[in-house]
Amino acid sequence: MDGTGERSLPEPGSQDSRAGDDIEIVVNVGGVRQVLYGDLLSRYPETRLAELIHCLAGGYDTIFSLCDDYDPGKREFYFDRDPDAFKCVIEVYYFGEVHMKKGICPICFKNEMDFWKVDLKFLDDCCKSHLSEKREELEEIARRVQLILDDLGVDTAEGRWRRCQKCVWKFLEKPESSCPARVVAVLSFLLILVSSVVMCMGTIPELQVLDAEGNRVEHPTLENVETACIGWFTLEYLLRLFSSPNKLHFALSFMNIVDVLAILPFYVSLTLTHLGARMMELTNVQQAVQALRIMRIARIFKLARHSSGLQTLTYALKRSFKELGLLLMYLAVGIFVFSALGYTMEQSHPETLFKSIPQSFWWAIITMTTVGYGDIYPKTTLGKLNAAISFLCGVIAIALPIHPIINNFVRYYNKQRVLETAARHELELMELNSGTAGEGKAGGSRGDLDHLPPPEPVGKEDPSWSSRLKLSHSDTFIPLLTEEKHHRTRLQSCK
Structure with missing residues (x-):
C-alpha cells in the first residue's frame, strides 16, 4: 500500500506475496481510464484483464504480450481498442453476460471479445442474432466477390472445352459481364414480351382464321412469330444447360423449371397434332392441345429472371x-x-x-x-x-399483415443494394492493394486481382511499437475466402 492508502501493483519483475484478489489494476482503453480490482477480475481467470493481475512478475515481455503499452510511473496499462466496445465487454465481470450497444458492428464487437478473451457464450441471445445476420452478409459479400473474381480470372490449366463452357455460361447468365451479353439479355426480355403479346392477340376473334373444318384458329403470322420465340427459348435453355457447372442443380432450379414449362407445351401440342390423331379421336386431340396451350402463360414468369424487382417481391412473399x-x-x-x-x-x-x-x-x-x-x-x-x-x-x-410484408420487401431490397455496394468496394480495395503491392506500378488493374498476395497473419508480433500498435487496432484482418484463393484485407461491411 502506498502513501495515499490505495492498493497498487508491484514493480515489473518484482515478487509480490499478496494474493491477486487484494490488488487493483488501472487500464486505459482508447483514452478511457478505468480502475479494476482483482477480486472482480478473478471471476473469469481466462480473460485478458485477469491475466494482467500477475503479468508484472514476468517482466516487460509478459506485459507487452497482453497490452499495447505500460506506464511504470502511473502503473497504467494502455490498450488501443474501441472504448465503447470495452464498456460492453466489462459487463461480464459485473453481470455475467454481455450486451452489444446499438450502432456497433457485430463482427468488430466479436473481434473485441476475442481480444479480451471473453467467450461468446456470455453474449446475450438477442445480440447473437445480429452477429449471425452480419456473418451471413459477409459470406454473401465474399461469395459475390469470388464469383466476380472467377469471371475475371482465366485458368490456363483448364482445357479448351471447359473454358468454352465458362464463356457460354458467363455470356448467358451474367449480362453485366460484357456489352454483347447485355444485348442478348435485352433481346431475351423483349422476346418474352412479344411471345406473351402474341399469345393474347391469338385469342382475338377478328385476328383468327378458319381452318379446313371451319374452326377458328390462330393467324399463321402469329403462329410463325410464336414458333420463332419458342425456338429462341429452346436454344437459350439448351445452351445454359450445356454450360451449367452443376446440371442437376440447374435442372431442379425453380426458374429453369418455369423455362421448361414455357416451351414444353409447344412441342407436346405439335406432337399431338401430327401423331395424336392416329391414336385417338380428333376431338380429344384438340381438347388436349387447347389445355396445353393454356400452359403458355408460364412464360410470363420468365420475366423474373431479368427483373431484380420481381425477385425481391418473390423473396418478400416467401419470408411473409x-x-x-x-x-x-x-x-x-x-x-x-x-x-x-x-x-x-x-x-x-x-x-x-x-x-x-x-x-x-x-x-x-x-x-x-x-x-x-x-x-x-x-x-x-x-x-x-x-x-x-x-x-x-x-x-x-x-x-x-400488409405492414410486415412491406417491411420484408424493403429490408431485402435495401440489403441487396448494400451487398452490391460492399462487394464493389471490396473489389476496389483489392485492386488498390494489388496496385500498391506491385513494384513501380502507379495503379492496379482488374487483371491483377487474381494474383493478389495473401495478407500477413494478424497474430505475428513485431518488436517495434508502431507495428504492435497497428496490429492492435480493432479494424482487423478477416479472411472470408479460402486460403488458396483470395482474402479480405479489411472489414468493409461496417463502413
Missing part, C-alpha cells in the same frame, strides 16, 4: 408466409361466420338469394375483400347490418 397464413386464417374464420349469419338472417325473406351456407361463402368472400359483384346481396335489415360488419372486418383483416 406466416403473415399470409394469418391473413388467410382471419378471412376463413370471417367467411364461415358471416356466411352462416347471412344465411340465417335472410331465410325470412321470400326472395332470398342465400340458398345454402356453402353458397353464401361466395357472398362472404367478395364482401370481405370489398369486391362486391352484386350477384348475391342481402335484402333484410339484419342481413344488411351483417354485410356492413363483414366488409369492415375484411378491411381490418387485410390491412393487418
